[in-house]
Amino acid sequence: MxxxxxxxxxxxxxxxxxxxxxxxxxxxxxxxxxxxxxxxxxxxxxxxxxxxxxxxxxxxxxxxxxxxxxxxxxxxxxxxxxxxxxxxxxxxxxxxxxxxxxxxxxxxxxxxxxxxxxxxxxxxxALGAAVLRGISGSMAYLNLGTGVAAGIVIDGEIWRGARGTAGEVGHLSVDPNGRLCGCGQRGCIETFCGGGALARAWNRPGVLPVRDILDAAETGDELAVALRADLFHGGAAAVRALVLSADVERVIIGGGLTALGDRLRDGIRDSLREGAATSAFMRSLQLDERIELLPAGSPAAALGAAVVGTTTRSKETVSHG
Missing domain, CATH: 3.30.420.40 (ATPase, nucleotide binding domain)
Structure with missing residues (x-):
């Protein structure tokens, strides 16, 4: 700077x-x-x-x-x-x-x-995203990058769960017959919307494989169309898992794939709407209205680390000052 x-x-x-x-x-x-x-x-x-x-x-x-x-x-x-x-x-x-x-x-x-x-x-x-968005209630931060991971913040504190894995939706299997994941399971959410998994499935040279997939899908490339659907399906599955398990008010999406901008946000929203089309219960949750993207290059992670540095060892409290 x-x-x-x-x-x-x-x-x-x-x-x-x-x-x-x-x-x-x-x-x-x-x-x-x-x-x-x-x-x-x-x-x-x-x-x-x-x-x-x-x-x-x-x-x-x-x-x-x-x-x-x-x-x-x-x-x-x-x-x-x-x-x-x-x-x-x-x-x-x-x-x-x-x-x-x-x-x-x-x-x-x-x-x-x-x-x-x-x-x-x-x-x-997750802490940094809570500060940037001024969220004082409950939220989940969904990181879509090479891999998929998430963190949950409730009333300004990280919610870890019993063994520190609360919110880790990337290795939740949603298709037991799906692609093999690095964790050893099949069909994990990460195999659908993780940048690394998509790049391997695409298997074509390029600096930004997921962007290449979306561009090729717009021209009708069959493999690209299928992988684009996987991306949006996986992102929507992660949002559903976070809201249904923790009932967070907001899901803030960050990570490297936010460089895709509106195409990523709108695709996940459309997938959430499609998934709720036959379920009055899912429609009542209004999942498509509970997500938002951080701007590409957001300092959320570094800012959150600064917040961590100011906290005591007993808990991680978000300071909105």
């Missing part, structure tokens, strides 16, 4: 949030009034040491870009894929980062000398 002027923080502390992905880190510095002072995107390192160093370097770059002193950083929150113990700050099985087991919070905190909290990236994004 380009700064218009040096930030005048008047001694106030800055909350830093980082969304650490397999290829890039999306990072924000947030003032105490909620204003984003700086936002940067940088490549992610591979392996334990490189992941830690990348985080440290980006925090320093945010201070330079935002015009504040590193000593103004009060908390750091990190959203990261894999199995995350949010109490200890340990990350397990973040395979796209080359991390098997890493005490990330302790290592980063020791280098920066500030409190550091770690959260699963999708759960962090």
């Amino acid at each position: 380009t700064r218009a002027a040096v930030a005048d923080l008047d001694g106030r502390l800055v909350s830093v949030g980082l969304d650490v992905g397999g290829t890039k880190i999306d990072a924000v510095a947030v003032a105490s009034d909620g204003a984003v002072i700086s936002r940067l995107r940088r490549p992610t390192g591979w392996g334990d040491d490189a992941v830690v160093s990348s985080i440290i370097d980006v925090v320093g770059e945010l201070a330079v870009d935002g015009g504040f002193a590193p000593s103004n950083v009060g908390t750091v929150g990190v959203g990261i894929p894999g199995v995350v113990d949010s109490d200890t700050g340990r990350v397990l099985h973040a395979v796209n980062l080359g991390v098997e087991s890493l005490d990330l919070a302790d290592l980063v905190s020791a280098r920066l000398a500030v409190p550091v909290r770690i959260e699963n990236d999708v759960k962090a994004a």
Whole structure:
């Protein structure tokens, strides 16, 4: 980002949030009034040491870009894929980062000398989406990207369930005879609307395979038409699962596939309407009116990580200040 002027923080502390992905880190510095002072995107390192160093370097770059002193950083929150113990700050099985087991919070905190909290990236994004949309009741965040995952926020707190898997609809099987999923089941929602699964089924070269599928479907390509239907069917199935299981008021859709814009939103809405055509009960839920897309490139995940960084270890509370 380009700064218009040096930030005048008047001694106030800055909350830093980082969304650490397999290829890039999306990072924000947030003032105490909620204003984003700086936002940067940088490549992610591979392996334990490189992941830690990348985080440290980006925090320093945010201070330079935002015009504040590193000593103004009060908390750091990190959203990261894999199995995350949010109490200890340990990350397990973040395979796209080359991390098997890493005490990330302790290592980063020791280098920066500030409190550091770690959260699963999708759960962090759910918090960020709640802040961006000003939602104080119940909502689900549905991440449609290479894979499919979701997080649920109720009254400003992440709802984890008994074992931390609440809202994980991507591996809910909706067709036992469907495509094989990486989890070992068949016909998981992710096999219908995950970008990776669609790209493999398409099996044609291209920078943005799912966009290519939609473009080809508009010309009548039979395979593309079938995969487009899968995409919308899978997205609609995820929305139904989230609303029917948790009765959330809103489902906010984020992730890389939001770059498809209105075509994705309208396709999922049409599929929800078609699915409810023969059911008065489903029509009464008005599922098509309860979804919305985050803009492509939204800072929800990084902003949510910043919120995570400011919370205590007992719960993750969304601050609307």
